[in-house]
Amino acid sequence: MLNPEELKKIYAARHVLDSDLERTLGVQIPFDAYLQDPLVAKEDPMFGFDENIYIQWEPGLADGPTSARFAVVDYNADTESIIPPAIWASDKQKFIKDGQILDQKNASPLQFHQVNVWVTVQRALRFFQEGSGLGRTIPWGFEGNRLIILPHAGFCENAFYDRRSKSLQFYYFGSQNERVYTCLSTDVINHEFGHAILDGIRPHYMESNSVQTAAFHEFIGDMTAILILLRNNEFRRKLAIKTKGNLDKADQLAYLAEQFGRTVKDRPYLRNARAKIKMSEVQNDDRPHYVSQVLTGAMYKILLSLSEHYLKERNQTPSQAYWNAIQRMQHTAIQPLDLLPPVDVTFRDYALAVLRYEELTNPKDPYGYFPRMLNVFEEYEILGQQDVIKLNQPDYLYKRLDLSVYYDMGYVVQSRSAAYNFLNDNRKDLYIPSSQDFIVSDLYDAAKLTREGQRLPREIIIEYIWEEEVKLDGPEFGYLNGKLTTMLCGGTLVFDEFGNLLSWFRKPGTQLDEGKDYIEENNIGLARRAEFMTNIAHRVKNGQIGLDHGSDKGFLGTRATPLSLKITHGMVDLEMSPHMSLEEDESDFGTGGRKWQISF
Amino acid sequence: MADKLLVRAYQVGVGDCIYVHIPNSQDGFHMLIDCGTIGSIELLEKAVRHIKENLLPNAATPGKKRLDLLVATHRHKDHIKGFDPEFFKDIQIKNIWLSAVMNPEHKQSTHTLALHEMATQKMRALEAFNLSLSPQLQQLMSMFSLDNDDAIKALREKIPDENNISPVYVHAGMESKDLNLQLDDATIKILAPENDIDGFYLGKEYDESLKGFQNGKIFFDNHSISTGTDHPENISISDFLRLKSRMLTNEFAFAETDSSLQNNCSVVLLISWRGRRLLFTGDAEWESTYEDGKHNGSWNVMWKMRHADLNDKLDFIKIGHHGSQNATPWIDGNNQGLEVNQIFNAILPLPGNLSQRNAQAIISTERTNVYETIPSPDLLVELGKRIKNTRDYYSALATIDKDFYKKKPFKELWEYEREDLLKAQQPYRTDLEKIITSKGYVDVEIEPAE
Secondary structure: OOOOHHHHHHHHHHHHOOOHHHHHOOOOOEEEOOOOHHHHHOOOOOOOEEEEEEOOOOOOOOOEEEEOOOOEEOOOOEEEEEOOOOOEEEOEEEEOOOOOOOOHHHHHOOOHHHHHHHHHHHHHHHHOOOOOOOOOOOOOOOOOOEEEEEOOEEEEEEEEEOOOOOOEEEEEEOOOOOEHHHHHHHHHHHHHHHHHHHHHOOOHHHHHHOHHHHHHHHHHHHHEEEEEEEHHHHHHHHHHHHHHHHHHHHHHHEEHHHHHHHHHHHHHHHHHHHOOOOOHHHOOOOOOHHHHHHHHHHHHHHHHHHHHHHHHOOOOHHHHHHHHHHHHHHHHHHHHHHHOOOOOOOHHHHHHHHHHHHHOOOOOOOHHHHHHHHHHHHHOOOOHHHHHHHHHHOOOOOOOOOOOOOOOOOHHOOHHHHHHHHHHHOHHHHHOOOOOOOEEEEEEEOEOOOOOOOEOEEEEEEEEEEEEEEEEOOHHHHHOOOEEEEEEEEEEEEEEEOOOOOEEEEEEEOOOOOOOOOOHHHHHHHHHHHHHHHHHHHHHHHOOOOOOOOOOOOHHHHHOOOEEEEEEEEEEHHHHHEOOOOOOOOOOHHHHHHHHOOOO | OOOEEEEEEEEEOOOOOOEEEEEEOOOOOEEEEEEOOOOOHHHHHHHHHHHHOOOOEEEOOOOOEEEEEEOOOOOOOOOOOOOOOOOOOOEOOOOEEHHHHHOOOOOHHHHHHHHHHHHHHEEEHHHOOOOOOOOOHHHHHHHHOOHHHHHHHHHHHHHHHHHOOOOOEOOOEEEEHHHHHOOOOEEEEEEEOOOHHHHHHHHHHHHHHEEEEHHHHHHHHHHEEOOOOOOOOOHHHHHHHHHHOEEHHHHHHHHHHHHHHHOOOOEEEEEEEEEEEEOOOOOOOOOOOOOOOOOHHHHHHHHOOHHHHOOOOOOOEEOOOOOOOHHHHOOOOOOOOOOOHHHHHHOOOOOOOHHHHHEEEEEEOOOOOOOOOOOOHHHHHHHOOHHHHEEEEEHHHHHHHOOOOHHOOHHHHHHHOOHHHHOOEEEEEHHHHHHHOOOOOOEEOOOOOO
């Protein structure tokens, strides 16, 4: 084993090292964690522990565990006390308690739970940051670089991401002998982590009043859970043996959060990725978890179709087919996230982003992946007939962006100010109203890889937003009648390093007064504004907007409305409440505002 | 008046103080249902004095007035704060009815009581820390404050002792004839709470949840180190303090569950008098639908267990919980098939035209900045479509002062009243009637049908 000084040197050179070599040299360390959850492990030892989760060694690894991006804090709100942290033993390169290594043979101490959840989120972060994912360091949606993880936050059937406290909170529930720790459920951890990741990538989604945007958050949570599980070599190998290639029969994959589901919902899962719900079936539904199943179902169907393709059309073994399917799905589902608009994402936006990225990375499409995906999105009614007709028409891969003032991308990528200058000088061409004081909300570049591990052209991503004031005028806005609020508008431009436009998603406002096709753009903005107002009126009517029931001793989650409200100087600010809980009760559907009424 | 039944709701802020006079062959049957407020006790003292001096007949004992029945629907202070023995010393009380859940010996509410004890203990412990709380949590906490103990004790012991009677802890299935009340043409049936309080209102899940919480606490206490003033070493103090304020608190969750349970254990009275049906609801709450063995709302339990008694048009209803959405079974929208809407349509059907509105209602309420959704304006307007004693409050208030909405109490809270809904017909509200009539109470008179 190398000493710490030697490890630091190897660590500094990790970018040029092969993964296997890193493992041999000890800058990737193997840890144990539950493959799924303790219930699955107990019933089917084959799906018990994963003992080959390699986590990058870091110079700052410390007790907790604590690493560059995570700090595990085992505070329990019920007892108002702290469970002592797992200790980092640098001589063993392991976390220990009372001198004993915390692994599957020593999994009963609560400190193993701390390690389990830390290992799981480290792996999930790598999944998003590696070249097969977004190919860049992902920031959090809050000021700070360490996401706080609470493995035993208290007694409750819940787990959630909360931006304001920079934390992922995992609660436990059940009786003494059947206590369910959500921090031991890989699906629950990955789902909640998905919220944190999406909030880092697109923080303004939290300010949306749209059910579909909230549902997109849930979709990312569930998709993260499915993809990371299938990305796991150990799980995939065992699944291949069990299912003999029929991924459609793989309950272990499609059933999300088995232990939670069986304990709380009296069914073998919390949600089932195989749900076949179409858009038309959720039009008036305001349950984000439920609505999310449309997109999760569609993407899961694409995954199954890929697996079948590798198995049947390309004659691969189940193990090979699963590996290729998941590898392709990681690219297909994750890489397009960088293309998404900065605000108010819809399922349609995501489907278009997925297809656009496919066009860019697989232009010749020898195996027909593009039409395969297009059919699924059409089947689930995520894309309409007009979209399908347009997407089926022959077109150039790159479209020219007519700009008034030329800028070199090398300059634009330097800073947000430089990007602002570029956008500002081309307002008219970019449909940014001259009256609006817009900002560059994010600027980054990404180094993504193809499936074969080849470098894709460097991507330069510019996100810009502005706030359009909207007066809530009418009795349908209830107590918000007469107040001002803001509708977020903006876009995401993606260029390659040569300045070719790769993608452009826009969420227009209504205030353009010049430029090419500005009336059409305004019309889209007007439709957005109408939907924005309808959403608020619906939320008011159903009592879904309210103040936090908070205190410095914590808050009352059971009665928290989906949107929390802040009124400052007559201006209404809405934000999705942090309680993105694991479940919704079907019986709550249609109970109006009653669900959020405190009883006293 | 002599042949009319009178219901009078006193304006006591957010609270109920309701006097009922049922005519009989002698000097009538006189009832007081609840006497509480979250506001000033002076309002209650004044209301009791007014009842004593103006409405109650003389008792057999010289110098005393007679009250035939005192009912405390549930233990919340907006329903019992005014039961100060001093206020009632000149009144001879013949009968006291308390909710079965207020009986500490009640065998089928031991788990519910355990939850209440725990919630009370926790809330009082928190109260000592003088925490910064949202107005709603402040309100919730105040339901567990020490001053409520005196009222409970007065109802269980002092007032009964002074009148040489014992309180009767009532539950559904009991009625006036079993309890030796002389009512002539009237009967009073108790529709809620059911005797098996743990089974119907707490439910197994909550019971198990409570046990799980307590076991978990012991387990984690044994594996933890107390934080005291310390904080975890891997985050800053400010991050830790923020974190604590953003965690789910079981103290508040259990307090809220208990509070809801107490509401659901309200005594609900159905008075039948000469062809008229009057329902006094306490703060009974509703949930989406009745489920065996689960935590249920009182309305759903009544619909299941007391269906024959509930499933008919009412002539009068005391609107529950000061006009909150959670106490009147109604969901806006077209889904009339939902259980709650079935209940609502059965007791207060939408009339074909205005002249067919026969039912009356009263709501004891006050618009405050503590809880913006009490009363719920949408609910009030819906009720206004189904009953006959309604008022267009906007016009009525504008007659007194055309700029009323620019002044207190409307100025700050105008947005919650909503101009359009204040212009619609609403049931008689104690808070606005006080401004219009200056009487401090609202009367509803009911004539016999037979």
